[in-house]
Amino acid sequence: MNIIGKDIPRKDAELKVTGRAKYIDDLTFPNMLYVKVLRSRFPHAMIKDIDISRTKNNKGIVTILTYKDIPGVNVVPVVLMDQPLLAEKEVRYIGEPIALIAGEDKEATEDASHEIKVEYEELKPIFDPVLAMKRNSPKIYGKDNVFSHHRIRRGNIKRGFNECDIIIEHRYTTSYQEHAYIETQGMIAVPYEETMVIYGSMQCPFYVQDAVSKILGLPYNRVEVIQTATGGAFGGKEDVPSLVASQAALIAFKTRRPAKLIYSREEDIESMSKRHPAVIHYKSGVTRDGHLNAVEVKYILNAGAYSTLSPIVLWRGTVHAVGPYKCPNVKVDSYATATNTVPCGAFRGFGTPQITFAVESQMDELANKLNMDPIEFRLKNILRKGDRTVTGHLIKDSMELEKTLKKAAQIGWKIKKEESKDYIKRGIGVACNYYGVGLGAGGKHLSKAGAMVSVLGDGSVNFAVGTTEMGQGMETVLSQVAASELGIKYEKVSIVLTDTTRVPDSGPTVASRATVMSGNALIKACKPIKKSITDIAAKMLGCAPSKVKLANGFAGFEKKRINLDDVVSECFKEKRIMSAQGWYKAPYTSWNKATGQGKPYFIYSTGTNIAKVEVNLLTGEVLVKKIVAVHDVGRVINPQTAAGQVEGGVLQGVGYALFEEMDSRDGKIQNTNFSTYILPTSKDSPQIVSVFVEDPYPEGPFGAKGLGEQPLIGVAPAITNAIFNATGIRVRDLPATPEKIILELDSRQGKF
């Protein structure tokens, strides 16, 4: 029995369900200190003085550190190196770290953080990402507050619009989105002889290693980073755990004692990364026969006070700015601008949910203006094998958007006649999207992965990969890959602890890349071991190695079967290679910064969402009844885990569409916990129909592409398109709250 494509139980399920999995806050070390971060209360100010004289002698307080105590470089390394670990002379957002307090217990550090007096001189802040680019705005980065600018130039935009029969132009805005991982940020730093050992919740241990090593001035091999069970991440534990770890590490380094730092929910929401709010000007035109002929976009992201990952988030958003459609004439300009607000960063979809909301709203409006069915209109314009994307990338492999669109339409593109009250209106809406798998040309130097596999004497297997499990199911999927490749039973395969001294640096666990990258590296690592097993099995079975079949714990030849444990035991006696490494480099990608042309990603996942909604015309409330989500992610390794990803992504998309609104007033986030930041609950969940169309991607492990981010991206526009089809109201500002819908209804004639 092949275990690829089967609903194999998750490796971590029992541990997590029974509560035995160890999260960072479950760990303690002897003589451990508690750390609290002192943060800025102003969005933009000079620090005149920090008075710790009164507090440092408080009972239970061990030390209070500022930037002056940093032995290495005061920088959080991401892309542009503009963010300090601890503010020096100037603070640029509310929540910016200024000092670290370490104490014998939590209460002492908490009390001290309320007592330390910081004297500020307030500076003029800037909050609006568009105004930030104006000449007379306060400058917090460079001459124009622009961290990053990308562009696409294709065809002739002027001629393109001249050829169009219908042109529409609108402005779209989207809100912050908070990751809302169940486990807040947390780290423990433990000094051990010459090494600083870091334990914590994270996606990218090698990013943490880099950051801690820069702050402490230690070589990489003196910083050991161990990932503990990670309770959700969604991009929110990509770069920012570097800050948390460095804060704990600085205290541990100075005191030579273990230091624990667990963020409260309030401080996590106030100071950690989120999805960027966006402002999008979108102009698109079609010819009368329904072909998209010209698209002009200006895409602005509110990056916050420091650049962090914004340049790359913006780049991905730029690449996807026209959606999965053909278009001969394109002009895109995108900007990530600096404001005195919390730095934004990676979040599932990475700059594409914002732009996809605009793309798919425009596509529906064009279809409406053409008097054409939205599905028929999309079918005229979608990318198929042999087409070129708007960046000029010729699609050769695995592009099954058409199948997802047709399948979704077959399941969900109809409204049944049902009895309903006259103030309830029903509608359906569709949205397509695609997503470049992996880092692509935006992170080329990181585009590799390693794996190490050891088959042990009793036939059990350990494998080590540099990508991480954060709840998405990587451990399970890669165990299936290793088990299938070696023919060893799934139950006998285990992943080793994610520890930088035991796993190869494989770049970050982001961009839906773990299955493809680590999966391929793992298959390569299995090759020499598989050869050992096959050779010995062939001897034992009395046949040629090419005739041996390995599967599910047995080696077989014709009708003969022998237990693989015996074969492995024989391999050990024969001193065969039973431990090996694999290395996988991503296929070629390219990008011309001036024209935005090239092959930005090596492969794309695609999908279609159809939403069915009910809108209450009296209250403006929207109830999402059903989401049909059809995705093309190549071969599915574990359908149940994949469906889980889709269900979670859909619900996060429903939140993005309708509920999740972060109220930031003068740079201060007002909803810093889950009683005011509104996530959908199980009662708000629609019926979710998740379907996969499987077209194996030849380069992927067993034909797999990436899935993680894909399920969220198209949900919001499918819902807002459904709201339009139900009521005629076009929401161009996410989330679509009842307040906004009622305002629109009020401004119309013939209201209910």
Add this chain to the structure above:
Amino acid sequence: MKVYNPKNIKEALTYLGGKDTHILAGGTDLIVRIKDRDIYPKSIVNIKMLHLDYIKINGDFIKVGALTSVETLYRSEIINTYAPVLSDAVGKMGSPQIRNLGTIGGNIANASPAADTVPPLFVLNAGITLKSRRGKRAVAIGEFFTGPGENIIERDEFITEVVFKKMESDEVWFFKKLGQRKALTIAKISLAFGGRLSGRKLNEVSIALGAVASTVIYAKRTADFLNSKRLTRDVIDVVSKIIQKEIEPITDIRSTVEYRRKMAGALLKQGLLDIMYSVIARQS
């Protein structure tokens, strides 16, 4: 901080009277406020062991102990039968975890303008029983609140019981709550309605609204307008305008003044339309 765990009401009363003394019932509000450093209690009187967890029928009246949890109310056959407007409201409160801890007495004493049990208790014209070393007194719920988080409870007394009359079978009622989502949500606005219906004519109308003023309020003029009116589409349209003039909502993190004002009308309209439709359906 001192914590007292009295075994009976008499003992509990001896601990009350101090300035920074707080009463612990379910703790769903109190503990959060302590953690937020919003209050610094010197002493806490835990009243969980006082046997004030009961729902009783007493002739035409229902008596509910102050320590009765929201979940108990929700599951109570007595409440479901004789105070369905309250039953409906508690079903829309918090989550199972919060409903298991939160109590009716706490929900009242906390005096939130958005408290979910309060508008139905207004419509039921409930009486609140308070005890102190000085004796006991009963206060009508309509007179109980003086502002957001403020009420008429003296420092030396606490709520022991809530009493209201059974609803009768010819009474019509509804409870509407708009939150930011379907569960675990604080009301942007809530509306409880009670009245009697003969044919399509309304009488003895009582309407209470939450989260549209500094306390839960009666919409008296609106109720008066509806009394002895026949339910028609026109009457409903008119009355849904009247109610908007009877409230003083604000803009906060959950909603806006404009939306709340409009929704007072919309919720009343939706409830009355549903009553009218069901009457028409019954008659035809």
